Amino acid sequence: MAFLEINNVNKRFGQFVAVEDFNLKVERGEFVSFLGPSGCGKTTTLRMVAGFEMPTEGEILISGADVTHKPPNQRNVGMVFQSYALFPNMTVADNIGFGLKVARKGKDEIAKVVDEMLALIHMESFRQRYPYQMSGGQQQRVALARALAIHPQVLLLDEPLSALDAKIRVELRTEIRAIQQKLGITTIYVTHDQEEALSLSDRIVVMKDGHIEQVGSPFQIYNFPETPFVASFVGTLNVVDAVVRDPQSGALTVDGQEIQTAQPLSVSAGQTVRIAVRPEMLRMTANSGSGGTNELSGTVDTVTFLGSIVRVQVRLEKSKLFFDMFNNPHLVPPQVGEKLTVYFPREACLVV
Amino acid sequence: MKRSRFWSWLWIGLGILYFFIPLLATLNFSLRMKKDVISLMAYEKVLADPGFVKSFTFSAEMAFFTILASMILIVPTAYWVHLRLPQAKPIVEFITLLPFVIPAIVLVFGLIRIFSRPPFVLTASPALLVAGYVVLSFPYMYRAVDNGLRAMDVRSLTEAAQSLGAGWGTILLKVIFPNLKVALLSGTFLTFAIVIGELTLASLLAWPALGPYMALLGQNRAYEPAALAIMSFALTWGMIGLIQVFTRGTSGTALGGMK
Ligand SMILES: Nc1ncnc2c1ncn2[C@@H]1O[C@H](COP(=O)(O)OP(=O)(O)OP(=O)(O)O)[C@@H](O)[C@H]1O
Ligand SMILES: [Mg+2]
Numbered sequence: 001m002a003f004l005e006i007n008n009v010n011k012r013f014g015q016f017v018a019v020e021d022f023n024l025k026v027e028r029g030e031f032v033s034f035l036g037p038s039g040c041g042k043t044t045t046l047r048m049v050a051g052f053e054m055p056t057e058g059e060i061l062i063s064g065a066d067v068t069h070k071p072p073n074q075r076n077v078g079m080v081f082q083s084y085a086l087f088p089n090m091t092v093a094d095n096i097g098f099g100l101k102v103a104r105k106g107k108d109e110i111a112k113v114v115d116e117m118l119a120l121i122h123m124e125s126f127r128q129r130y131p132y133q134m135s136g137g138q139q140q141r142v143a144l145a146r147a148l149a150i151h152p153q154v155l156l157l158d159e160p161l162s163a164l165d166a167k168i169r170v171e172l173r174t175e176i177r178a179i180q181q182k183l184g185i186t187t188i189y190v191t192h193d194q195e196e197a198l199s200l201s202d203r204i205v206v207m208k209d210g211h212i213e214q215v216g217s218p219f220q221i222y223n224f225p226e227t228p229f230v231a232s233f234v235g236t237l238n239v240v241d242a243v244v245r246d247p248q249s250g251a252l253t254v255d256g257q258e259i260q261t262a263q264p265l266s267v268s269a270g271q272t273v274r275i276a277v278r279p280e281m282l283r284m285t286a287n288s289g290s291g292g293t294n295e296l297s298g299t300v301d302t303v304t305f306l307g308s309i310v311r312v313q314v315r316l317e318k319s320k321l322f323f324d325m326f327n328n329p330h331l332v333p334p335q336v337g338e339k340l341t342v343y344f345p346r347e348a349c350l351v352v
Numbered sequence: 353m354k355r356s357r358f359w360s361w362l363w364i365g366l367g368i369l370y371f372f373i374p375l376l377a378t379l380n381f382s383l384r385m386k387k388d389v390i391s392l393m394a395y396e397k398v399l400a401d402p403g404f405v406k407s408f409t410f411s412a413e414m415a416f417f418t419i420l421a422s423m424i425l426i427v428p429t430a431y432w433v434h435l436r437l438p439q440a441k442p443i444v445e446f447i448t449l450l451p452f453v454i455p456a457i458v459l460v461f462g463l464i465r466i467f468s469r470p471p472f473v474l475t476a477s478p479a480l481l482v483a484g485y486v487v488l489s490f491p492y493m494y495r496a497v498d499n500g501l502r503a504m505d506v507r508s509l510t511e512a513a514q515s516l517g518a519g520w521g522t523i524l525l526k527v528i529f530p531n532l533k534v535a536l537l538s539g540t541f542l543t544f545a546i547v548i549g550e551l552t553l554a555s556l557l558a559w560p561a562l563g564p565y566m567a568l569l570g571q572n573r574a575y576e577p578a579a580l581a582i583m584s585f586a587l588t589w590g591m592i593g594l595i596q597v598f599t600r601g602t603s604g605t606a607l608g609g610m611k
Binding site: 050051052071072073074075076077078081083085087088098099102103143147150 | 504505508509511512513514515516517518519522526527530531533
């Protein structure tokens with residue numbers, strides 16, 4: 001039996017369905033991310049696990065015990081908020097010790113745990129600071145320590161990094177993952193940042209409009225999206241219209257140029273489908289994948305310098321494709337108006 | 353530019369004169385009890401009068417209980433409205449503003465009518481006076497608490513505390529009240545200032561409070577009332593000054609520093 005089970009959970013606010021038919025089993029020590037666009041029900045689902053919302057239907061089990069109707073203060077679940085939510089009237093040490101104090105633990109034990117937690121987040125020297133005396137990143141680390149101090153069964157984080165700037169975000173997410181693995185704590189992490197989800201998670205739950213689109217490892221989600229939504233939401237995609245020529249062999253034409261998919265197509269000849277190719281699969285030189293290479297020729301439309309990479313957009317007739325190349329000061333990048341052929345393996349061609 | 357400067361200063365100057373000339377005149381008058389010399393005799397007399405001390409003490413006690421009751425009533429209410437019933441906010445706000453609409457005299461007649469006969473005979477109890485004062489303190493106390501709650505992230509703080517195992521009592525006592533310290537302080541001072549000089553309720557419910565004492569003094573003496581007026585001004589301004597001192601530089605989240 002999985003450590004955390006969310007079974008057939010539905011949540012309605014009046015007529016509005018916020019979460020629909022949600023099923024998920026999380027193993028002990030697993031790091032699962034909820035990923036999806038704004039309003040898709042990530043927070044609502046997380047809040048049901050925390051006990052701040054009651055499911056309209058369904059049940060939630062933690063370690064085999066039904067907690068569906070337990071109040072949040074009896075669930076032993078740690079929560080980290082986007083807004084840090086540190087108690088402004090308490091020092092770092094008092095914040096971290098709050099949960100233990102509520103549980104009427106002894107002074108010595110509290111002091112010991114607070115020390116451990118401060119060491120865990122590398123903030124020993126901040127013990128007597130107040131929240132307003134710290135940066136956002138430091139506050140969020142303290143909030144994490146506070147949530148962990150009660151040795152929760154499950155750790156829940158709701159977009160903990162989205163109020164921080166880019167550099168701290170990357171730093172802190174690495175730290176969160178390291179701490180999570182060190183403690184082996186079962187974790188649910190809500191984010192709408194795919195990079196965060198991909199880099200942190202054991203598994204990702206991609207959500208849309210209150211339901212699950214796909215559950216899988218970052219590798220599966222990125223490389224084998226099961227729905228058009230997942231394909232387009234996770235990572236960037238080139239999407240172009242293609243006319244089916246021969247469904248059996250997977251032959252298609254894009255603006256008159258023939259390409260092949262790795263699999264047979266399930267639609268009949270003459271129909272238009274949309275195909276998607278990840279920009280990183282496009283190359284300027286032919287190197288065949290296992291099933292052979294597709295090539296498309298066109299004119300360079302725009303070249304955008306983005307620092308470490310250069311993004312090149314190629315126009316066929318109607319369709320446009322873009323791809324990224326590493327910036328190399330010793331190579332001249334393609335010029336606008338230049339003729340260019342791009343190559344990509346057949347199996348990189350997703351039909352959406 | 354220069355012209356508008358001139359006019360604004362003129363208006364400010366006129367405003368200052370309008371407020372301060374009577375005050376200065378009163379001050380001057382209060383210092384003239386002894387013929388031809390400036391003296392504090394009027395103040396000494398007031399402070400030496402056992403009637404003053406008694407009525408001041410009584411009013412201060414009433415203020416204390418009013419503040420206590422008002423906090424106990426308003427903090428949880430405002431907190432709950434913030435957290436769970438934001439739609440009820442306009443209603444609660446309206447109720448707390450009623451003392452501005454309903455004159456104290458109407459309130460006190462209502463109180464007397466209802467509480468002077470069974471089943472509730474309370475007119476002889478100071479609790480009724482305190483209850484009336486609590487109503488009068490509503491606009492100040494509620495506004496102060498409401499501002500304080502707005503300045504913090506009530507929902508996240510509550511949920512953080514809940515997830516750490518805290519129940520409602522702990523949340524109110526350990527999280528909400530401490531973070532409302534500054535707000536409660538200003539509510540306290542304002543309430544104190546209202547109660548200490550209140551006349552209508554105290555005199556109609558027949559309590560020996562400072563308000564009625566001052567009114568009586570005003571009818572019978574010349575210099576002492578002026579001294580009293582100056583003293584009560586000083587008290588009120590002192591409190592407003594204290595509010596400024598406590599609220600300055602402490603934004604909502606920075607309150608922790610003044611533990
Ligand atoms: N208390 C509520 N009453 C009514 N509707 C609600 C309530 N809470 C959430 N919703 C609705 O439920 C939907 C899901 O909300 P939720 O907060 O879970 O989204 P989310 O995926 O966390 O989005 P975001 O990335 O913007 O945080 C939204 O459309 C929201 O408007
Ligand atoms: Mg959310």
